[in-house]
Amino acid sequence: QRNFVPLTIDGWFCKVPPGPVCWPLIGARGVDPIYSWITFTEWAKRYGGIFGLFLGSEYTVVLSDINLIRSALSKPSFEGRPLGTISRSLFRGKGLGFADGKLYREQRKFAVNTLHHLAVNSCQSDNPDDTTGLHEIYAALVDDFASTNGEPLDPMHFLQKASVLVSCDLAHKGVVKPDDPIVEDIITLYKPLFSINVSTGLLNIHPWLKHFPPYRQSYQLMQKAVDHGRGIAGKLVEQGRTLREKRAQVNQEKTLFDYASAFDRKMLSVSEEKSFTEEQLIAAAAELVMAGEEDIHAMMYWLVLFMCMYPDIQERAQNVLDELVGPTRQPSLRDNGNLDYIEAIVMESLRFSNFVPFPLPRRTTEDVQFSGFRIPKDTVVITNAYAVHFDEELWGDPNVFRPERFVDNMEKFRASRNAIAFGAGRRVCAGETFAKVQMTLLLSTILHNFTLNFAEGTNPPNIRQDIVAGLGKAKAHTINFAPLTSTQETRTQSRCTEYFLQSWYPSRTRFAQPGVDVRQQISEAKFKGLHKEQLKIM
Numbered sequence: 439q440r441n442f443v444p445l446t447i448d449g450w451f452c453k454v455p456p457g458p459v460c461w462p463l464i465g466a467r468g469v470d471p472i473y474s475w476i477t478f479t480e481w482a483k484r485y486g487g488i489f490g491l492f493l494g495s496e497y498t499v500v501l502s503d504i505n506l507i508r509s510a511l512s513k514p515s516f517e518g519r520p521l522g523t524i525s526r527s528l529f530r531g532k533g534l535g536f537a538d539g540k541l542y543r544e545q546r547k548f549a550v551n552t553l554h555h556l557a558v559n560s561c562q563s564d565n566p567d568d569t570t571g572l573h574e575i576y577a578a579l580v581d582d583f584a585s586t587n588g589e590p591l592d593p594m595h596f597l598q599k600a601s602v603l604v605s606c607d608l609a610h611k612g613v614v615k616p617d618d619p620i621v622e623d624i625i626t627l628y629k630p631l632f633s634i635n636v637s638t639g640l641l642n643i644h645p646w647l648k649h650f651p652p653y654r655q656s657y658q659l660m661q662k663a664v665d666h667g668r669g670i671a672g673k674l675v676e677q678g679r680t681l682r683e684k685r686a687q688v689n690q691e692k693t694l695f696d697y698a699s700a701f702d703r704k705m706l707s708v709s710e711e712k713s714f715t716e717e718q719l720i721a722a723a724a725e726l727v728m729a730g731e732e733d734i735h736a737m738m739y740w741l742v743l744f745m746c747m748y749p750d751i752q753e754r755a756q757n758v759l760d761e762l763v764g765p766t767r768q769p770s771l772r773d774n775g776n777l778d779y780i781e782a783i784v785m786e787s788l789r790f791s792n793f794v795p796f797p798l799p800r801r802t803t804e805d806v807q808f809s810g811f812r813i814p815k816d817t818v819v820i821t822n823a824y825a826v827h828f829d830e831e832l833w834g835d836p837n838v839f840r841p842e843r844f845v846d847n848m849e850k851f852r853a854s855r856n857a858i859a860f861g862a863g864r865r866v867c868a869g870e871t872f873a874k875v876q877m878t879l880l881l882s883t884i885l886h887n888f889t890l891n892f893a894e895g896t897n898p899p900n901i902r903q904d905i906v907a908g909l910g911k912a913k914a915h916t917i918n919f920a921p922l923t924s925t926q927e928t929r930t931q932s933r934c935t936e937y938f939l940q941s942w943y944p945s946r947t948r949f950a951q952p953g954v955d956v957r958q959q960i961s962e963a964k965f966k967g968l969h970k971e972q973l974k975i976m
């Protein structure tokens with residue numbers, strides 16, 4: 439609190455950004471404990487696109503203007519992460535998202551290059567024998583939904599499973615299979631962590647609360663989750679190494695390439711960079727799986743809800759898939775880059791759901807002169823993405839769900855500099871490309887096989903109120919996943935059936951007898967303990 443008096447006085451003379459009256463230790467009063475982004479948006483109207491306040495004893499600057507946000511976040515002096523927060527103490531400065539200084543800079547460069555390469559590279563191969571295993575994961579998702587036989591369900595668990603699998607595929611390729619019990623472990627693991635709001639949550643504003651009940655228990659649970667997650671990552675790293683060795687022994691040509699193996703190679707190379715250690719590998723791998731699992735499934739849930747809320751948009755997306763993919767195959771990595779309308783739905787959903795009201799907070803690493811104000815070293819910097827994503831001047835009709843705003847006249851995807859769900863500038867989300875590719879393909883897979891609608895008696899979400907703390911998560915809903923059938927004009931055959939044939943039985947003509955319930959055949963085969971290979975020769 440040593441800065442409280444001088445900064446308050448500087449505030450009166452407009453040397454630091456203006457802002458609300460603050461009190462020692464407590465900071466600003468009147469911040470909504472759940473919907474703090476709404477309070478900050480109101481205050482931005484009063485004090486401007488940049489204002490300052492104390493949150494607890496932490497001096498904080500809030501940016502709500504897109505030009506100021508883009509300009510600040512691209513400066514090296516804004517690239518730190520806050521020092522005293524819970525997240526920082528939980529992750530102990532290792533990994534990526536909450537690391538700082540030299541370790542962060544070395545790791546960031548490696549992470550961005552590797553993750554981009556992995557996301558783009560995996561898009562170039564679409565061979566069913568390919569070790570990426572992604573086609574198997576999409577197949578398992580359709581399998582899961584189809585197994586409900588059209589009964590309404592809360593899709594959360596299936597989406598979580600798919601998200602864990604795609605994230606493990608990125609970090610530890612080929613190691614975790616859809617029926618691996620570790621999938622369930624990971625799903626339950628990170629729940630406690632994502633119940634906190636890392637920008638304005640009480641525990642982050644007053645980290646000392648972690649020593650007192652009931653916060654002590656939540657803190658301990660979170661610490662346990664991080665440690666357990668790293669324990670799992672350690673095992674998966676080892677299993678990945680064993681798998682690669684085995685493949686090398688049988689001369690399998692394709693090397694498995696994933697984050698962990700790229701990191702291993704980096705550790706072996708002679709390098710000045712000292713942060714490439716086993717401990718950092720495990721921390722980073724655990725974080726990638728955590729980020730992937732949580733972010734992707736939570737966003738997929740919103741995507742499913744929006745498809746139920748806007749059936750016209752759902753139908754347009756299905757028509758696009760009919761045209762691009764057609765009824766005889768499933769969407770796959772080779773379609774990436776052509777699914778412009780689906781990508782637009784993903785981007786509009788990220789905006790409209792207020793999924794990330796505040797991208798992760800930053801910290802100034804030195805005294806900065808910015809937009810006419812002095813911002814002292816170690817100031818916490820929060821960007822109010824909600825204010826930007828619902829700014830009428832930027833979007834015209836921000837309260838309307840309209841994916842078309844992300845496509846141009848030629849129906850091609852059009853990025854917007856006002857969309858900042860992945861953050862911006864120097865620490866923009868390292869998994870952005872991967873996340874977009876995966877969400878686009880997972881949504882395409884679902885829409886290519888099912889029509890979604892709310893189950894009877896289920897109300898659509900109230901976007902502004904139904905958001906649960908932490909990431910902008912949606913509340914649970916019950917949804918019908920109706921398999922697309924031959925009764926629909928453009929579809930000659932049930933896509934579910936197509937899917938099963940394709941994934942379980944590549945030379946599918948042998949099974950494709952009209953009127954035969956292939957799903958039943960396959961479940962019977964599974965019941966009898968037959969494997970895919972045996973099915974092939976049946």
Ligand code: HEM
Pocket residue numbers: 511534535536546549608726727729730731733734737788793794796797798799859860861862863864865866867868869870872873
């Ligand atoms: C819906 C999906 C996702 C959203 C909306 C999202 C959003 C974000 C945001 C807002 C940040 C902070 C950026 C900043 O400080 O400016 C971030 C950081 C990060 N994200 Fe994501 N993310 C998503 C998925 C993923 C996935 C799938 C991965 C990993 C595979 C990932 C890995 C990371 C990492 C490593 C950072 C830390 C970057 C750094 O501090 O340098 N994210 N993400």
